[in-house]
Amino acid sequence: MTRRGAKNLIIPSRSGASTQAAKDVVSDLVSTGVRFVAPKCDVSSATELSAMLEACASMPPIKGCINATMALQDAIFDNMTHAQWTQTTRSKVHASWNLHNLLPHDMDFFILLSSLSGIYGSVGQSNYAAGCAFQDALARSRTDAGFRGYFSLDLGWMRNIGVIAENADFQRHRQHVADMQPIEDSDFLALLEHYCDPELPPRKSPAAAASQLLVGAVHPAYFRARGENPISFVDRPLFATFAFAGNGTKKNSAAAADDGEDAAFLFARAGGSSKSRRAIVLAALKAKLARALGVQASDVDSYRTLMDYGVDSLMAIELRNWIRRDFHAVVAVFDIMSGNSIATVSELIVQKAG
Known part of the structure; x- marks a missing residue:
């Protein structure tokens, strides 16, 4: 964003710029003349978010938002505590709703980083899947209500940046699971460049359907094209329409x-x-x-x-x-x-x- 001219950034997070890597990023950006604020703020709390926005009132009007909040509390649903359910869903549901309510409604873009988990479901992550499904619904409903720039990006798994790239256990798990395609950072940045464009033309009807994009999805035809049997979860009736690439003749x-x-x-x-x-x-x-x-x-x-x-x-x-x-x-x-x-x-x- 700074390479494309952004000069004022607010990056709230629950921990703030606490790691050395985060501090180095802040220092590098500030040295180039970027006004960069990285407050410690839980945006799933309307009170904290409101106070943070008031503290940043001297900055120029906010023209765009990317909600990348996530809190993983994995557990089988039968064993999941209420605290685990709440912490994860708040990071998606409350955070997205608070940002929608408290930020200006005339922004160029409002992007929710969701996940294919909200489409496929995910064993051990029902809380995360539910939160992502809410983000998808929010983007569609707000677009249907006439708000511009609302998009929900249902991402697969990021191969070379993010939580999986930084966690060896997650990497090992992904080597044995074929429920999503890997996504490169260049792909992700290209998507953001497209959806953050204030000159993006109006979406065609039905506009709400265009507010949600699946990135890295797999389906039955994806596997059959390789001579493989589809994994069980994509062989369900929900994906029957995608069973074959051709028309059957x-x-x-x-x-x-x-x-x-x-x-x-x-x-x-x-x-x-x-x-x-x-x-x-x-x-x-x-x-x-x-x-x-x-x-x-x-x-x-x-x-x-x-x-x-x-x-x-x-x-x-x-x-x-x-x-x-x-x-x-x-x-x-x-x-x-x-x-x-x-x-x-x-x-x-x-x-x-x-």
Whole structure:
């Protein structure tokens, strides 16, 4: 945010800037001329939040808020104490509600960092899942009521920053659980850059549905595209709509490739034939781009760049994740946005495919 011009930041937390790393961040920002306040404040308390905002009244009007509060008190529900339930839900429910009530309603953005746990549920984290579900509902209801800039980002797990990256036990747990896809810090920052943009155009109807974004979600078709059986929780009726990527009808290989359907299957079946693989990837990439633009795949020129067709950083992330999922190729967002032609990007995918 400071690299994009922010000069006044208020970062309240229950502990304040208590660690050396936090103090170093504050010191570095202040040395660059940023007015940075990191008060010790529990925003789940309306009284504390109100007092903190009053103490910061000399600062410019608040134009945006990101609620990243979280308190984990994991336990099986039958064994969970009332204190464990309350501490976690307060960090999500009360904090979000207090910020909504006490901050200006004409801000450019109000972003709630929620979790896919609120969608899937999480054994041992019913309190956290409930709090995240509330944040999703708050974003949707406030958007439906006409407030602008309300978004709930249902994140999977952050691989290289945050609580999992900082905790060895959490890292070991994630190595054996496949209920969410890992998210890189660059992906997360690209999302924030998009949703914090005050020039973001109005959302199309129904606007409330556009106020909630699932990031790193998995579903039955995600596993079947890899020849794997879906893990039990995504094989429930709730996810039946996502059981298959295609429409259930069989097509010949050429038609399927042209439509962008079953590309992963055709790619795997092509074996070591680079020429066939390039054709399959190119057809699938053009088809995906055509669907996003509402045109025919034949209208997409293979020798133009993705940026020529309006691909921005957010869509580049979606493409990067799709490439990694369907073709098992790790292609950087930079490679997608670097000005290479669609044909060149397709060739790069084939080269990096596992």
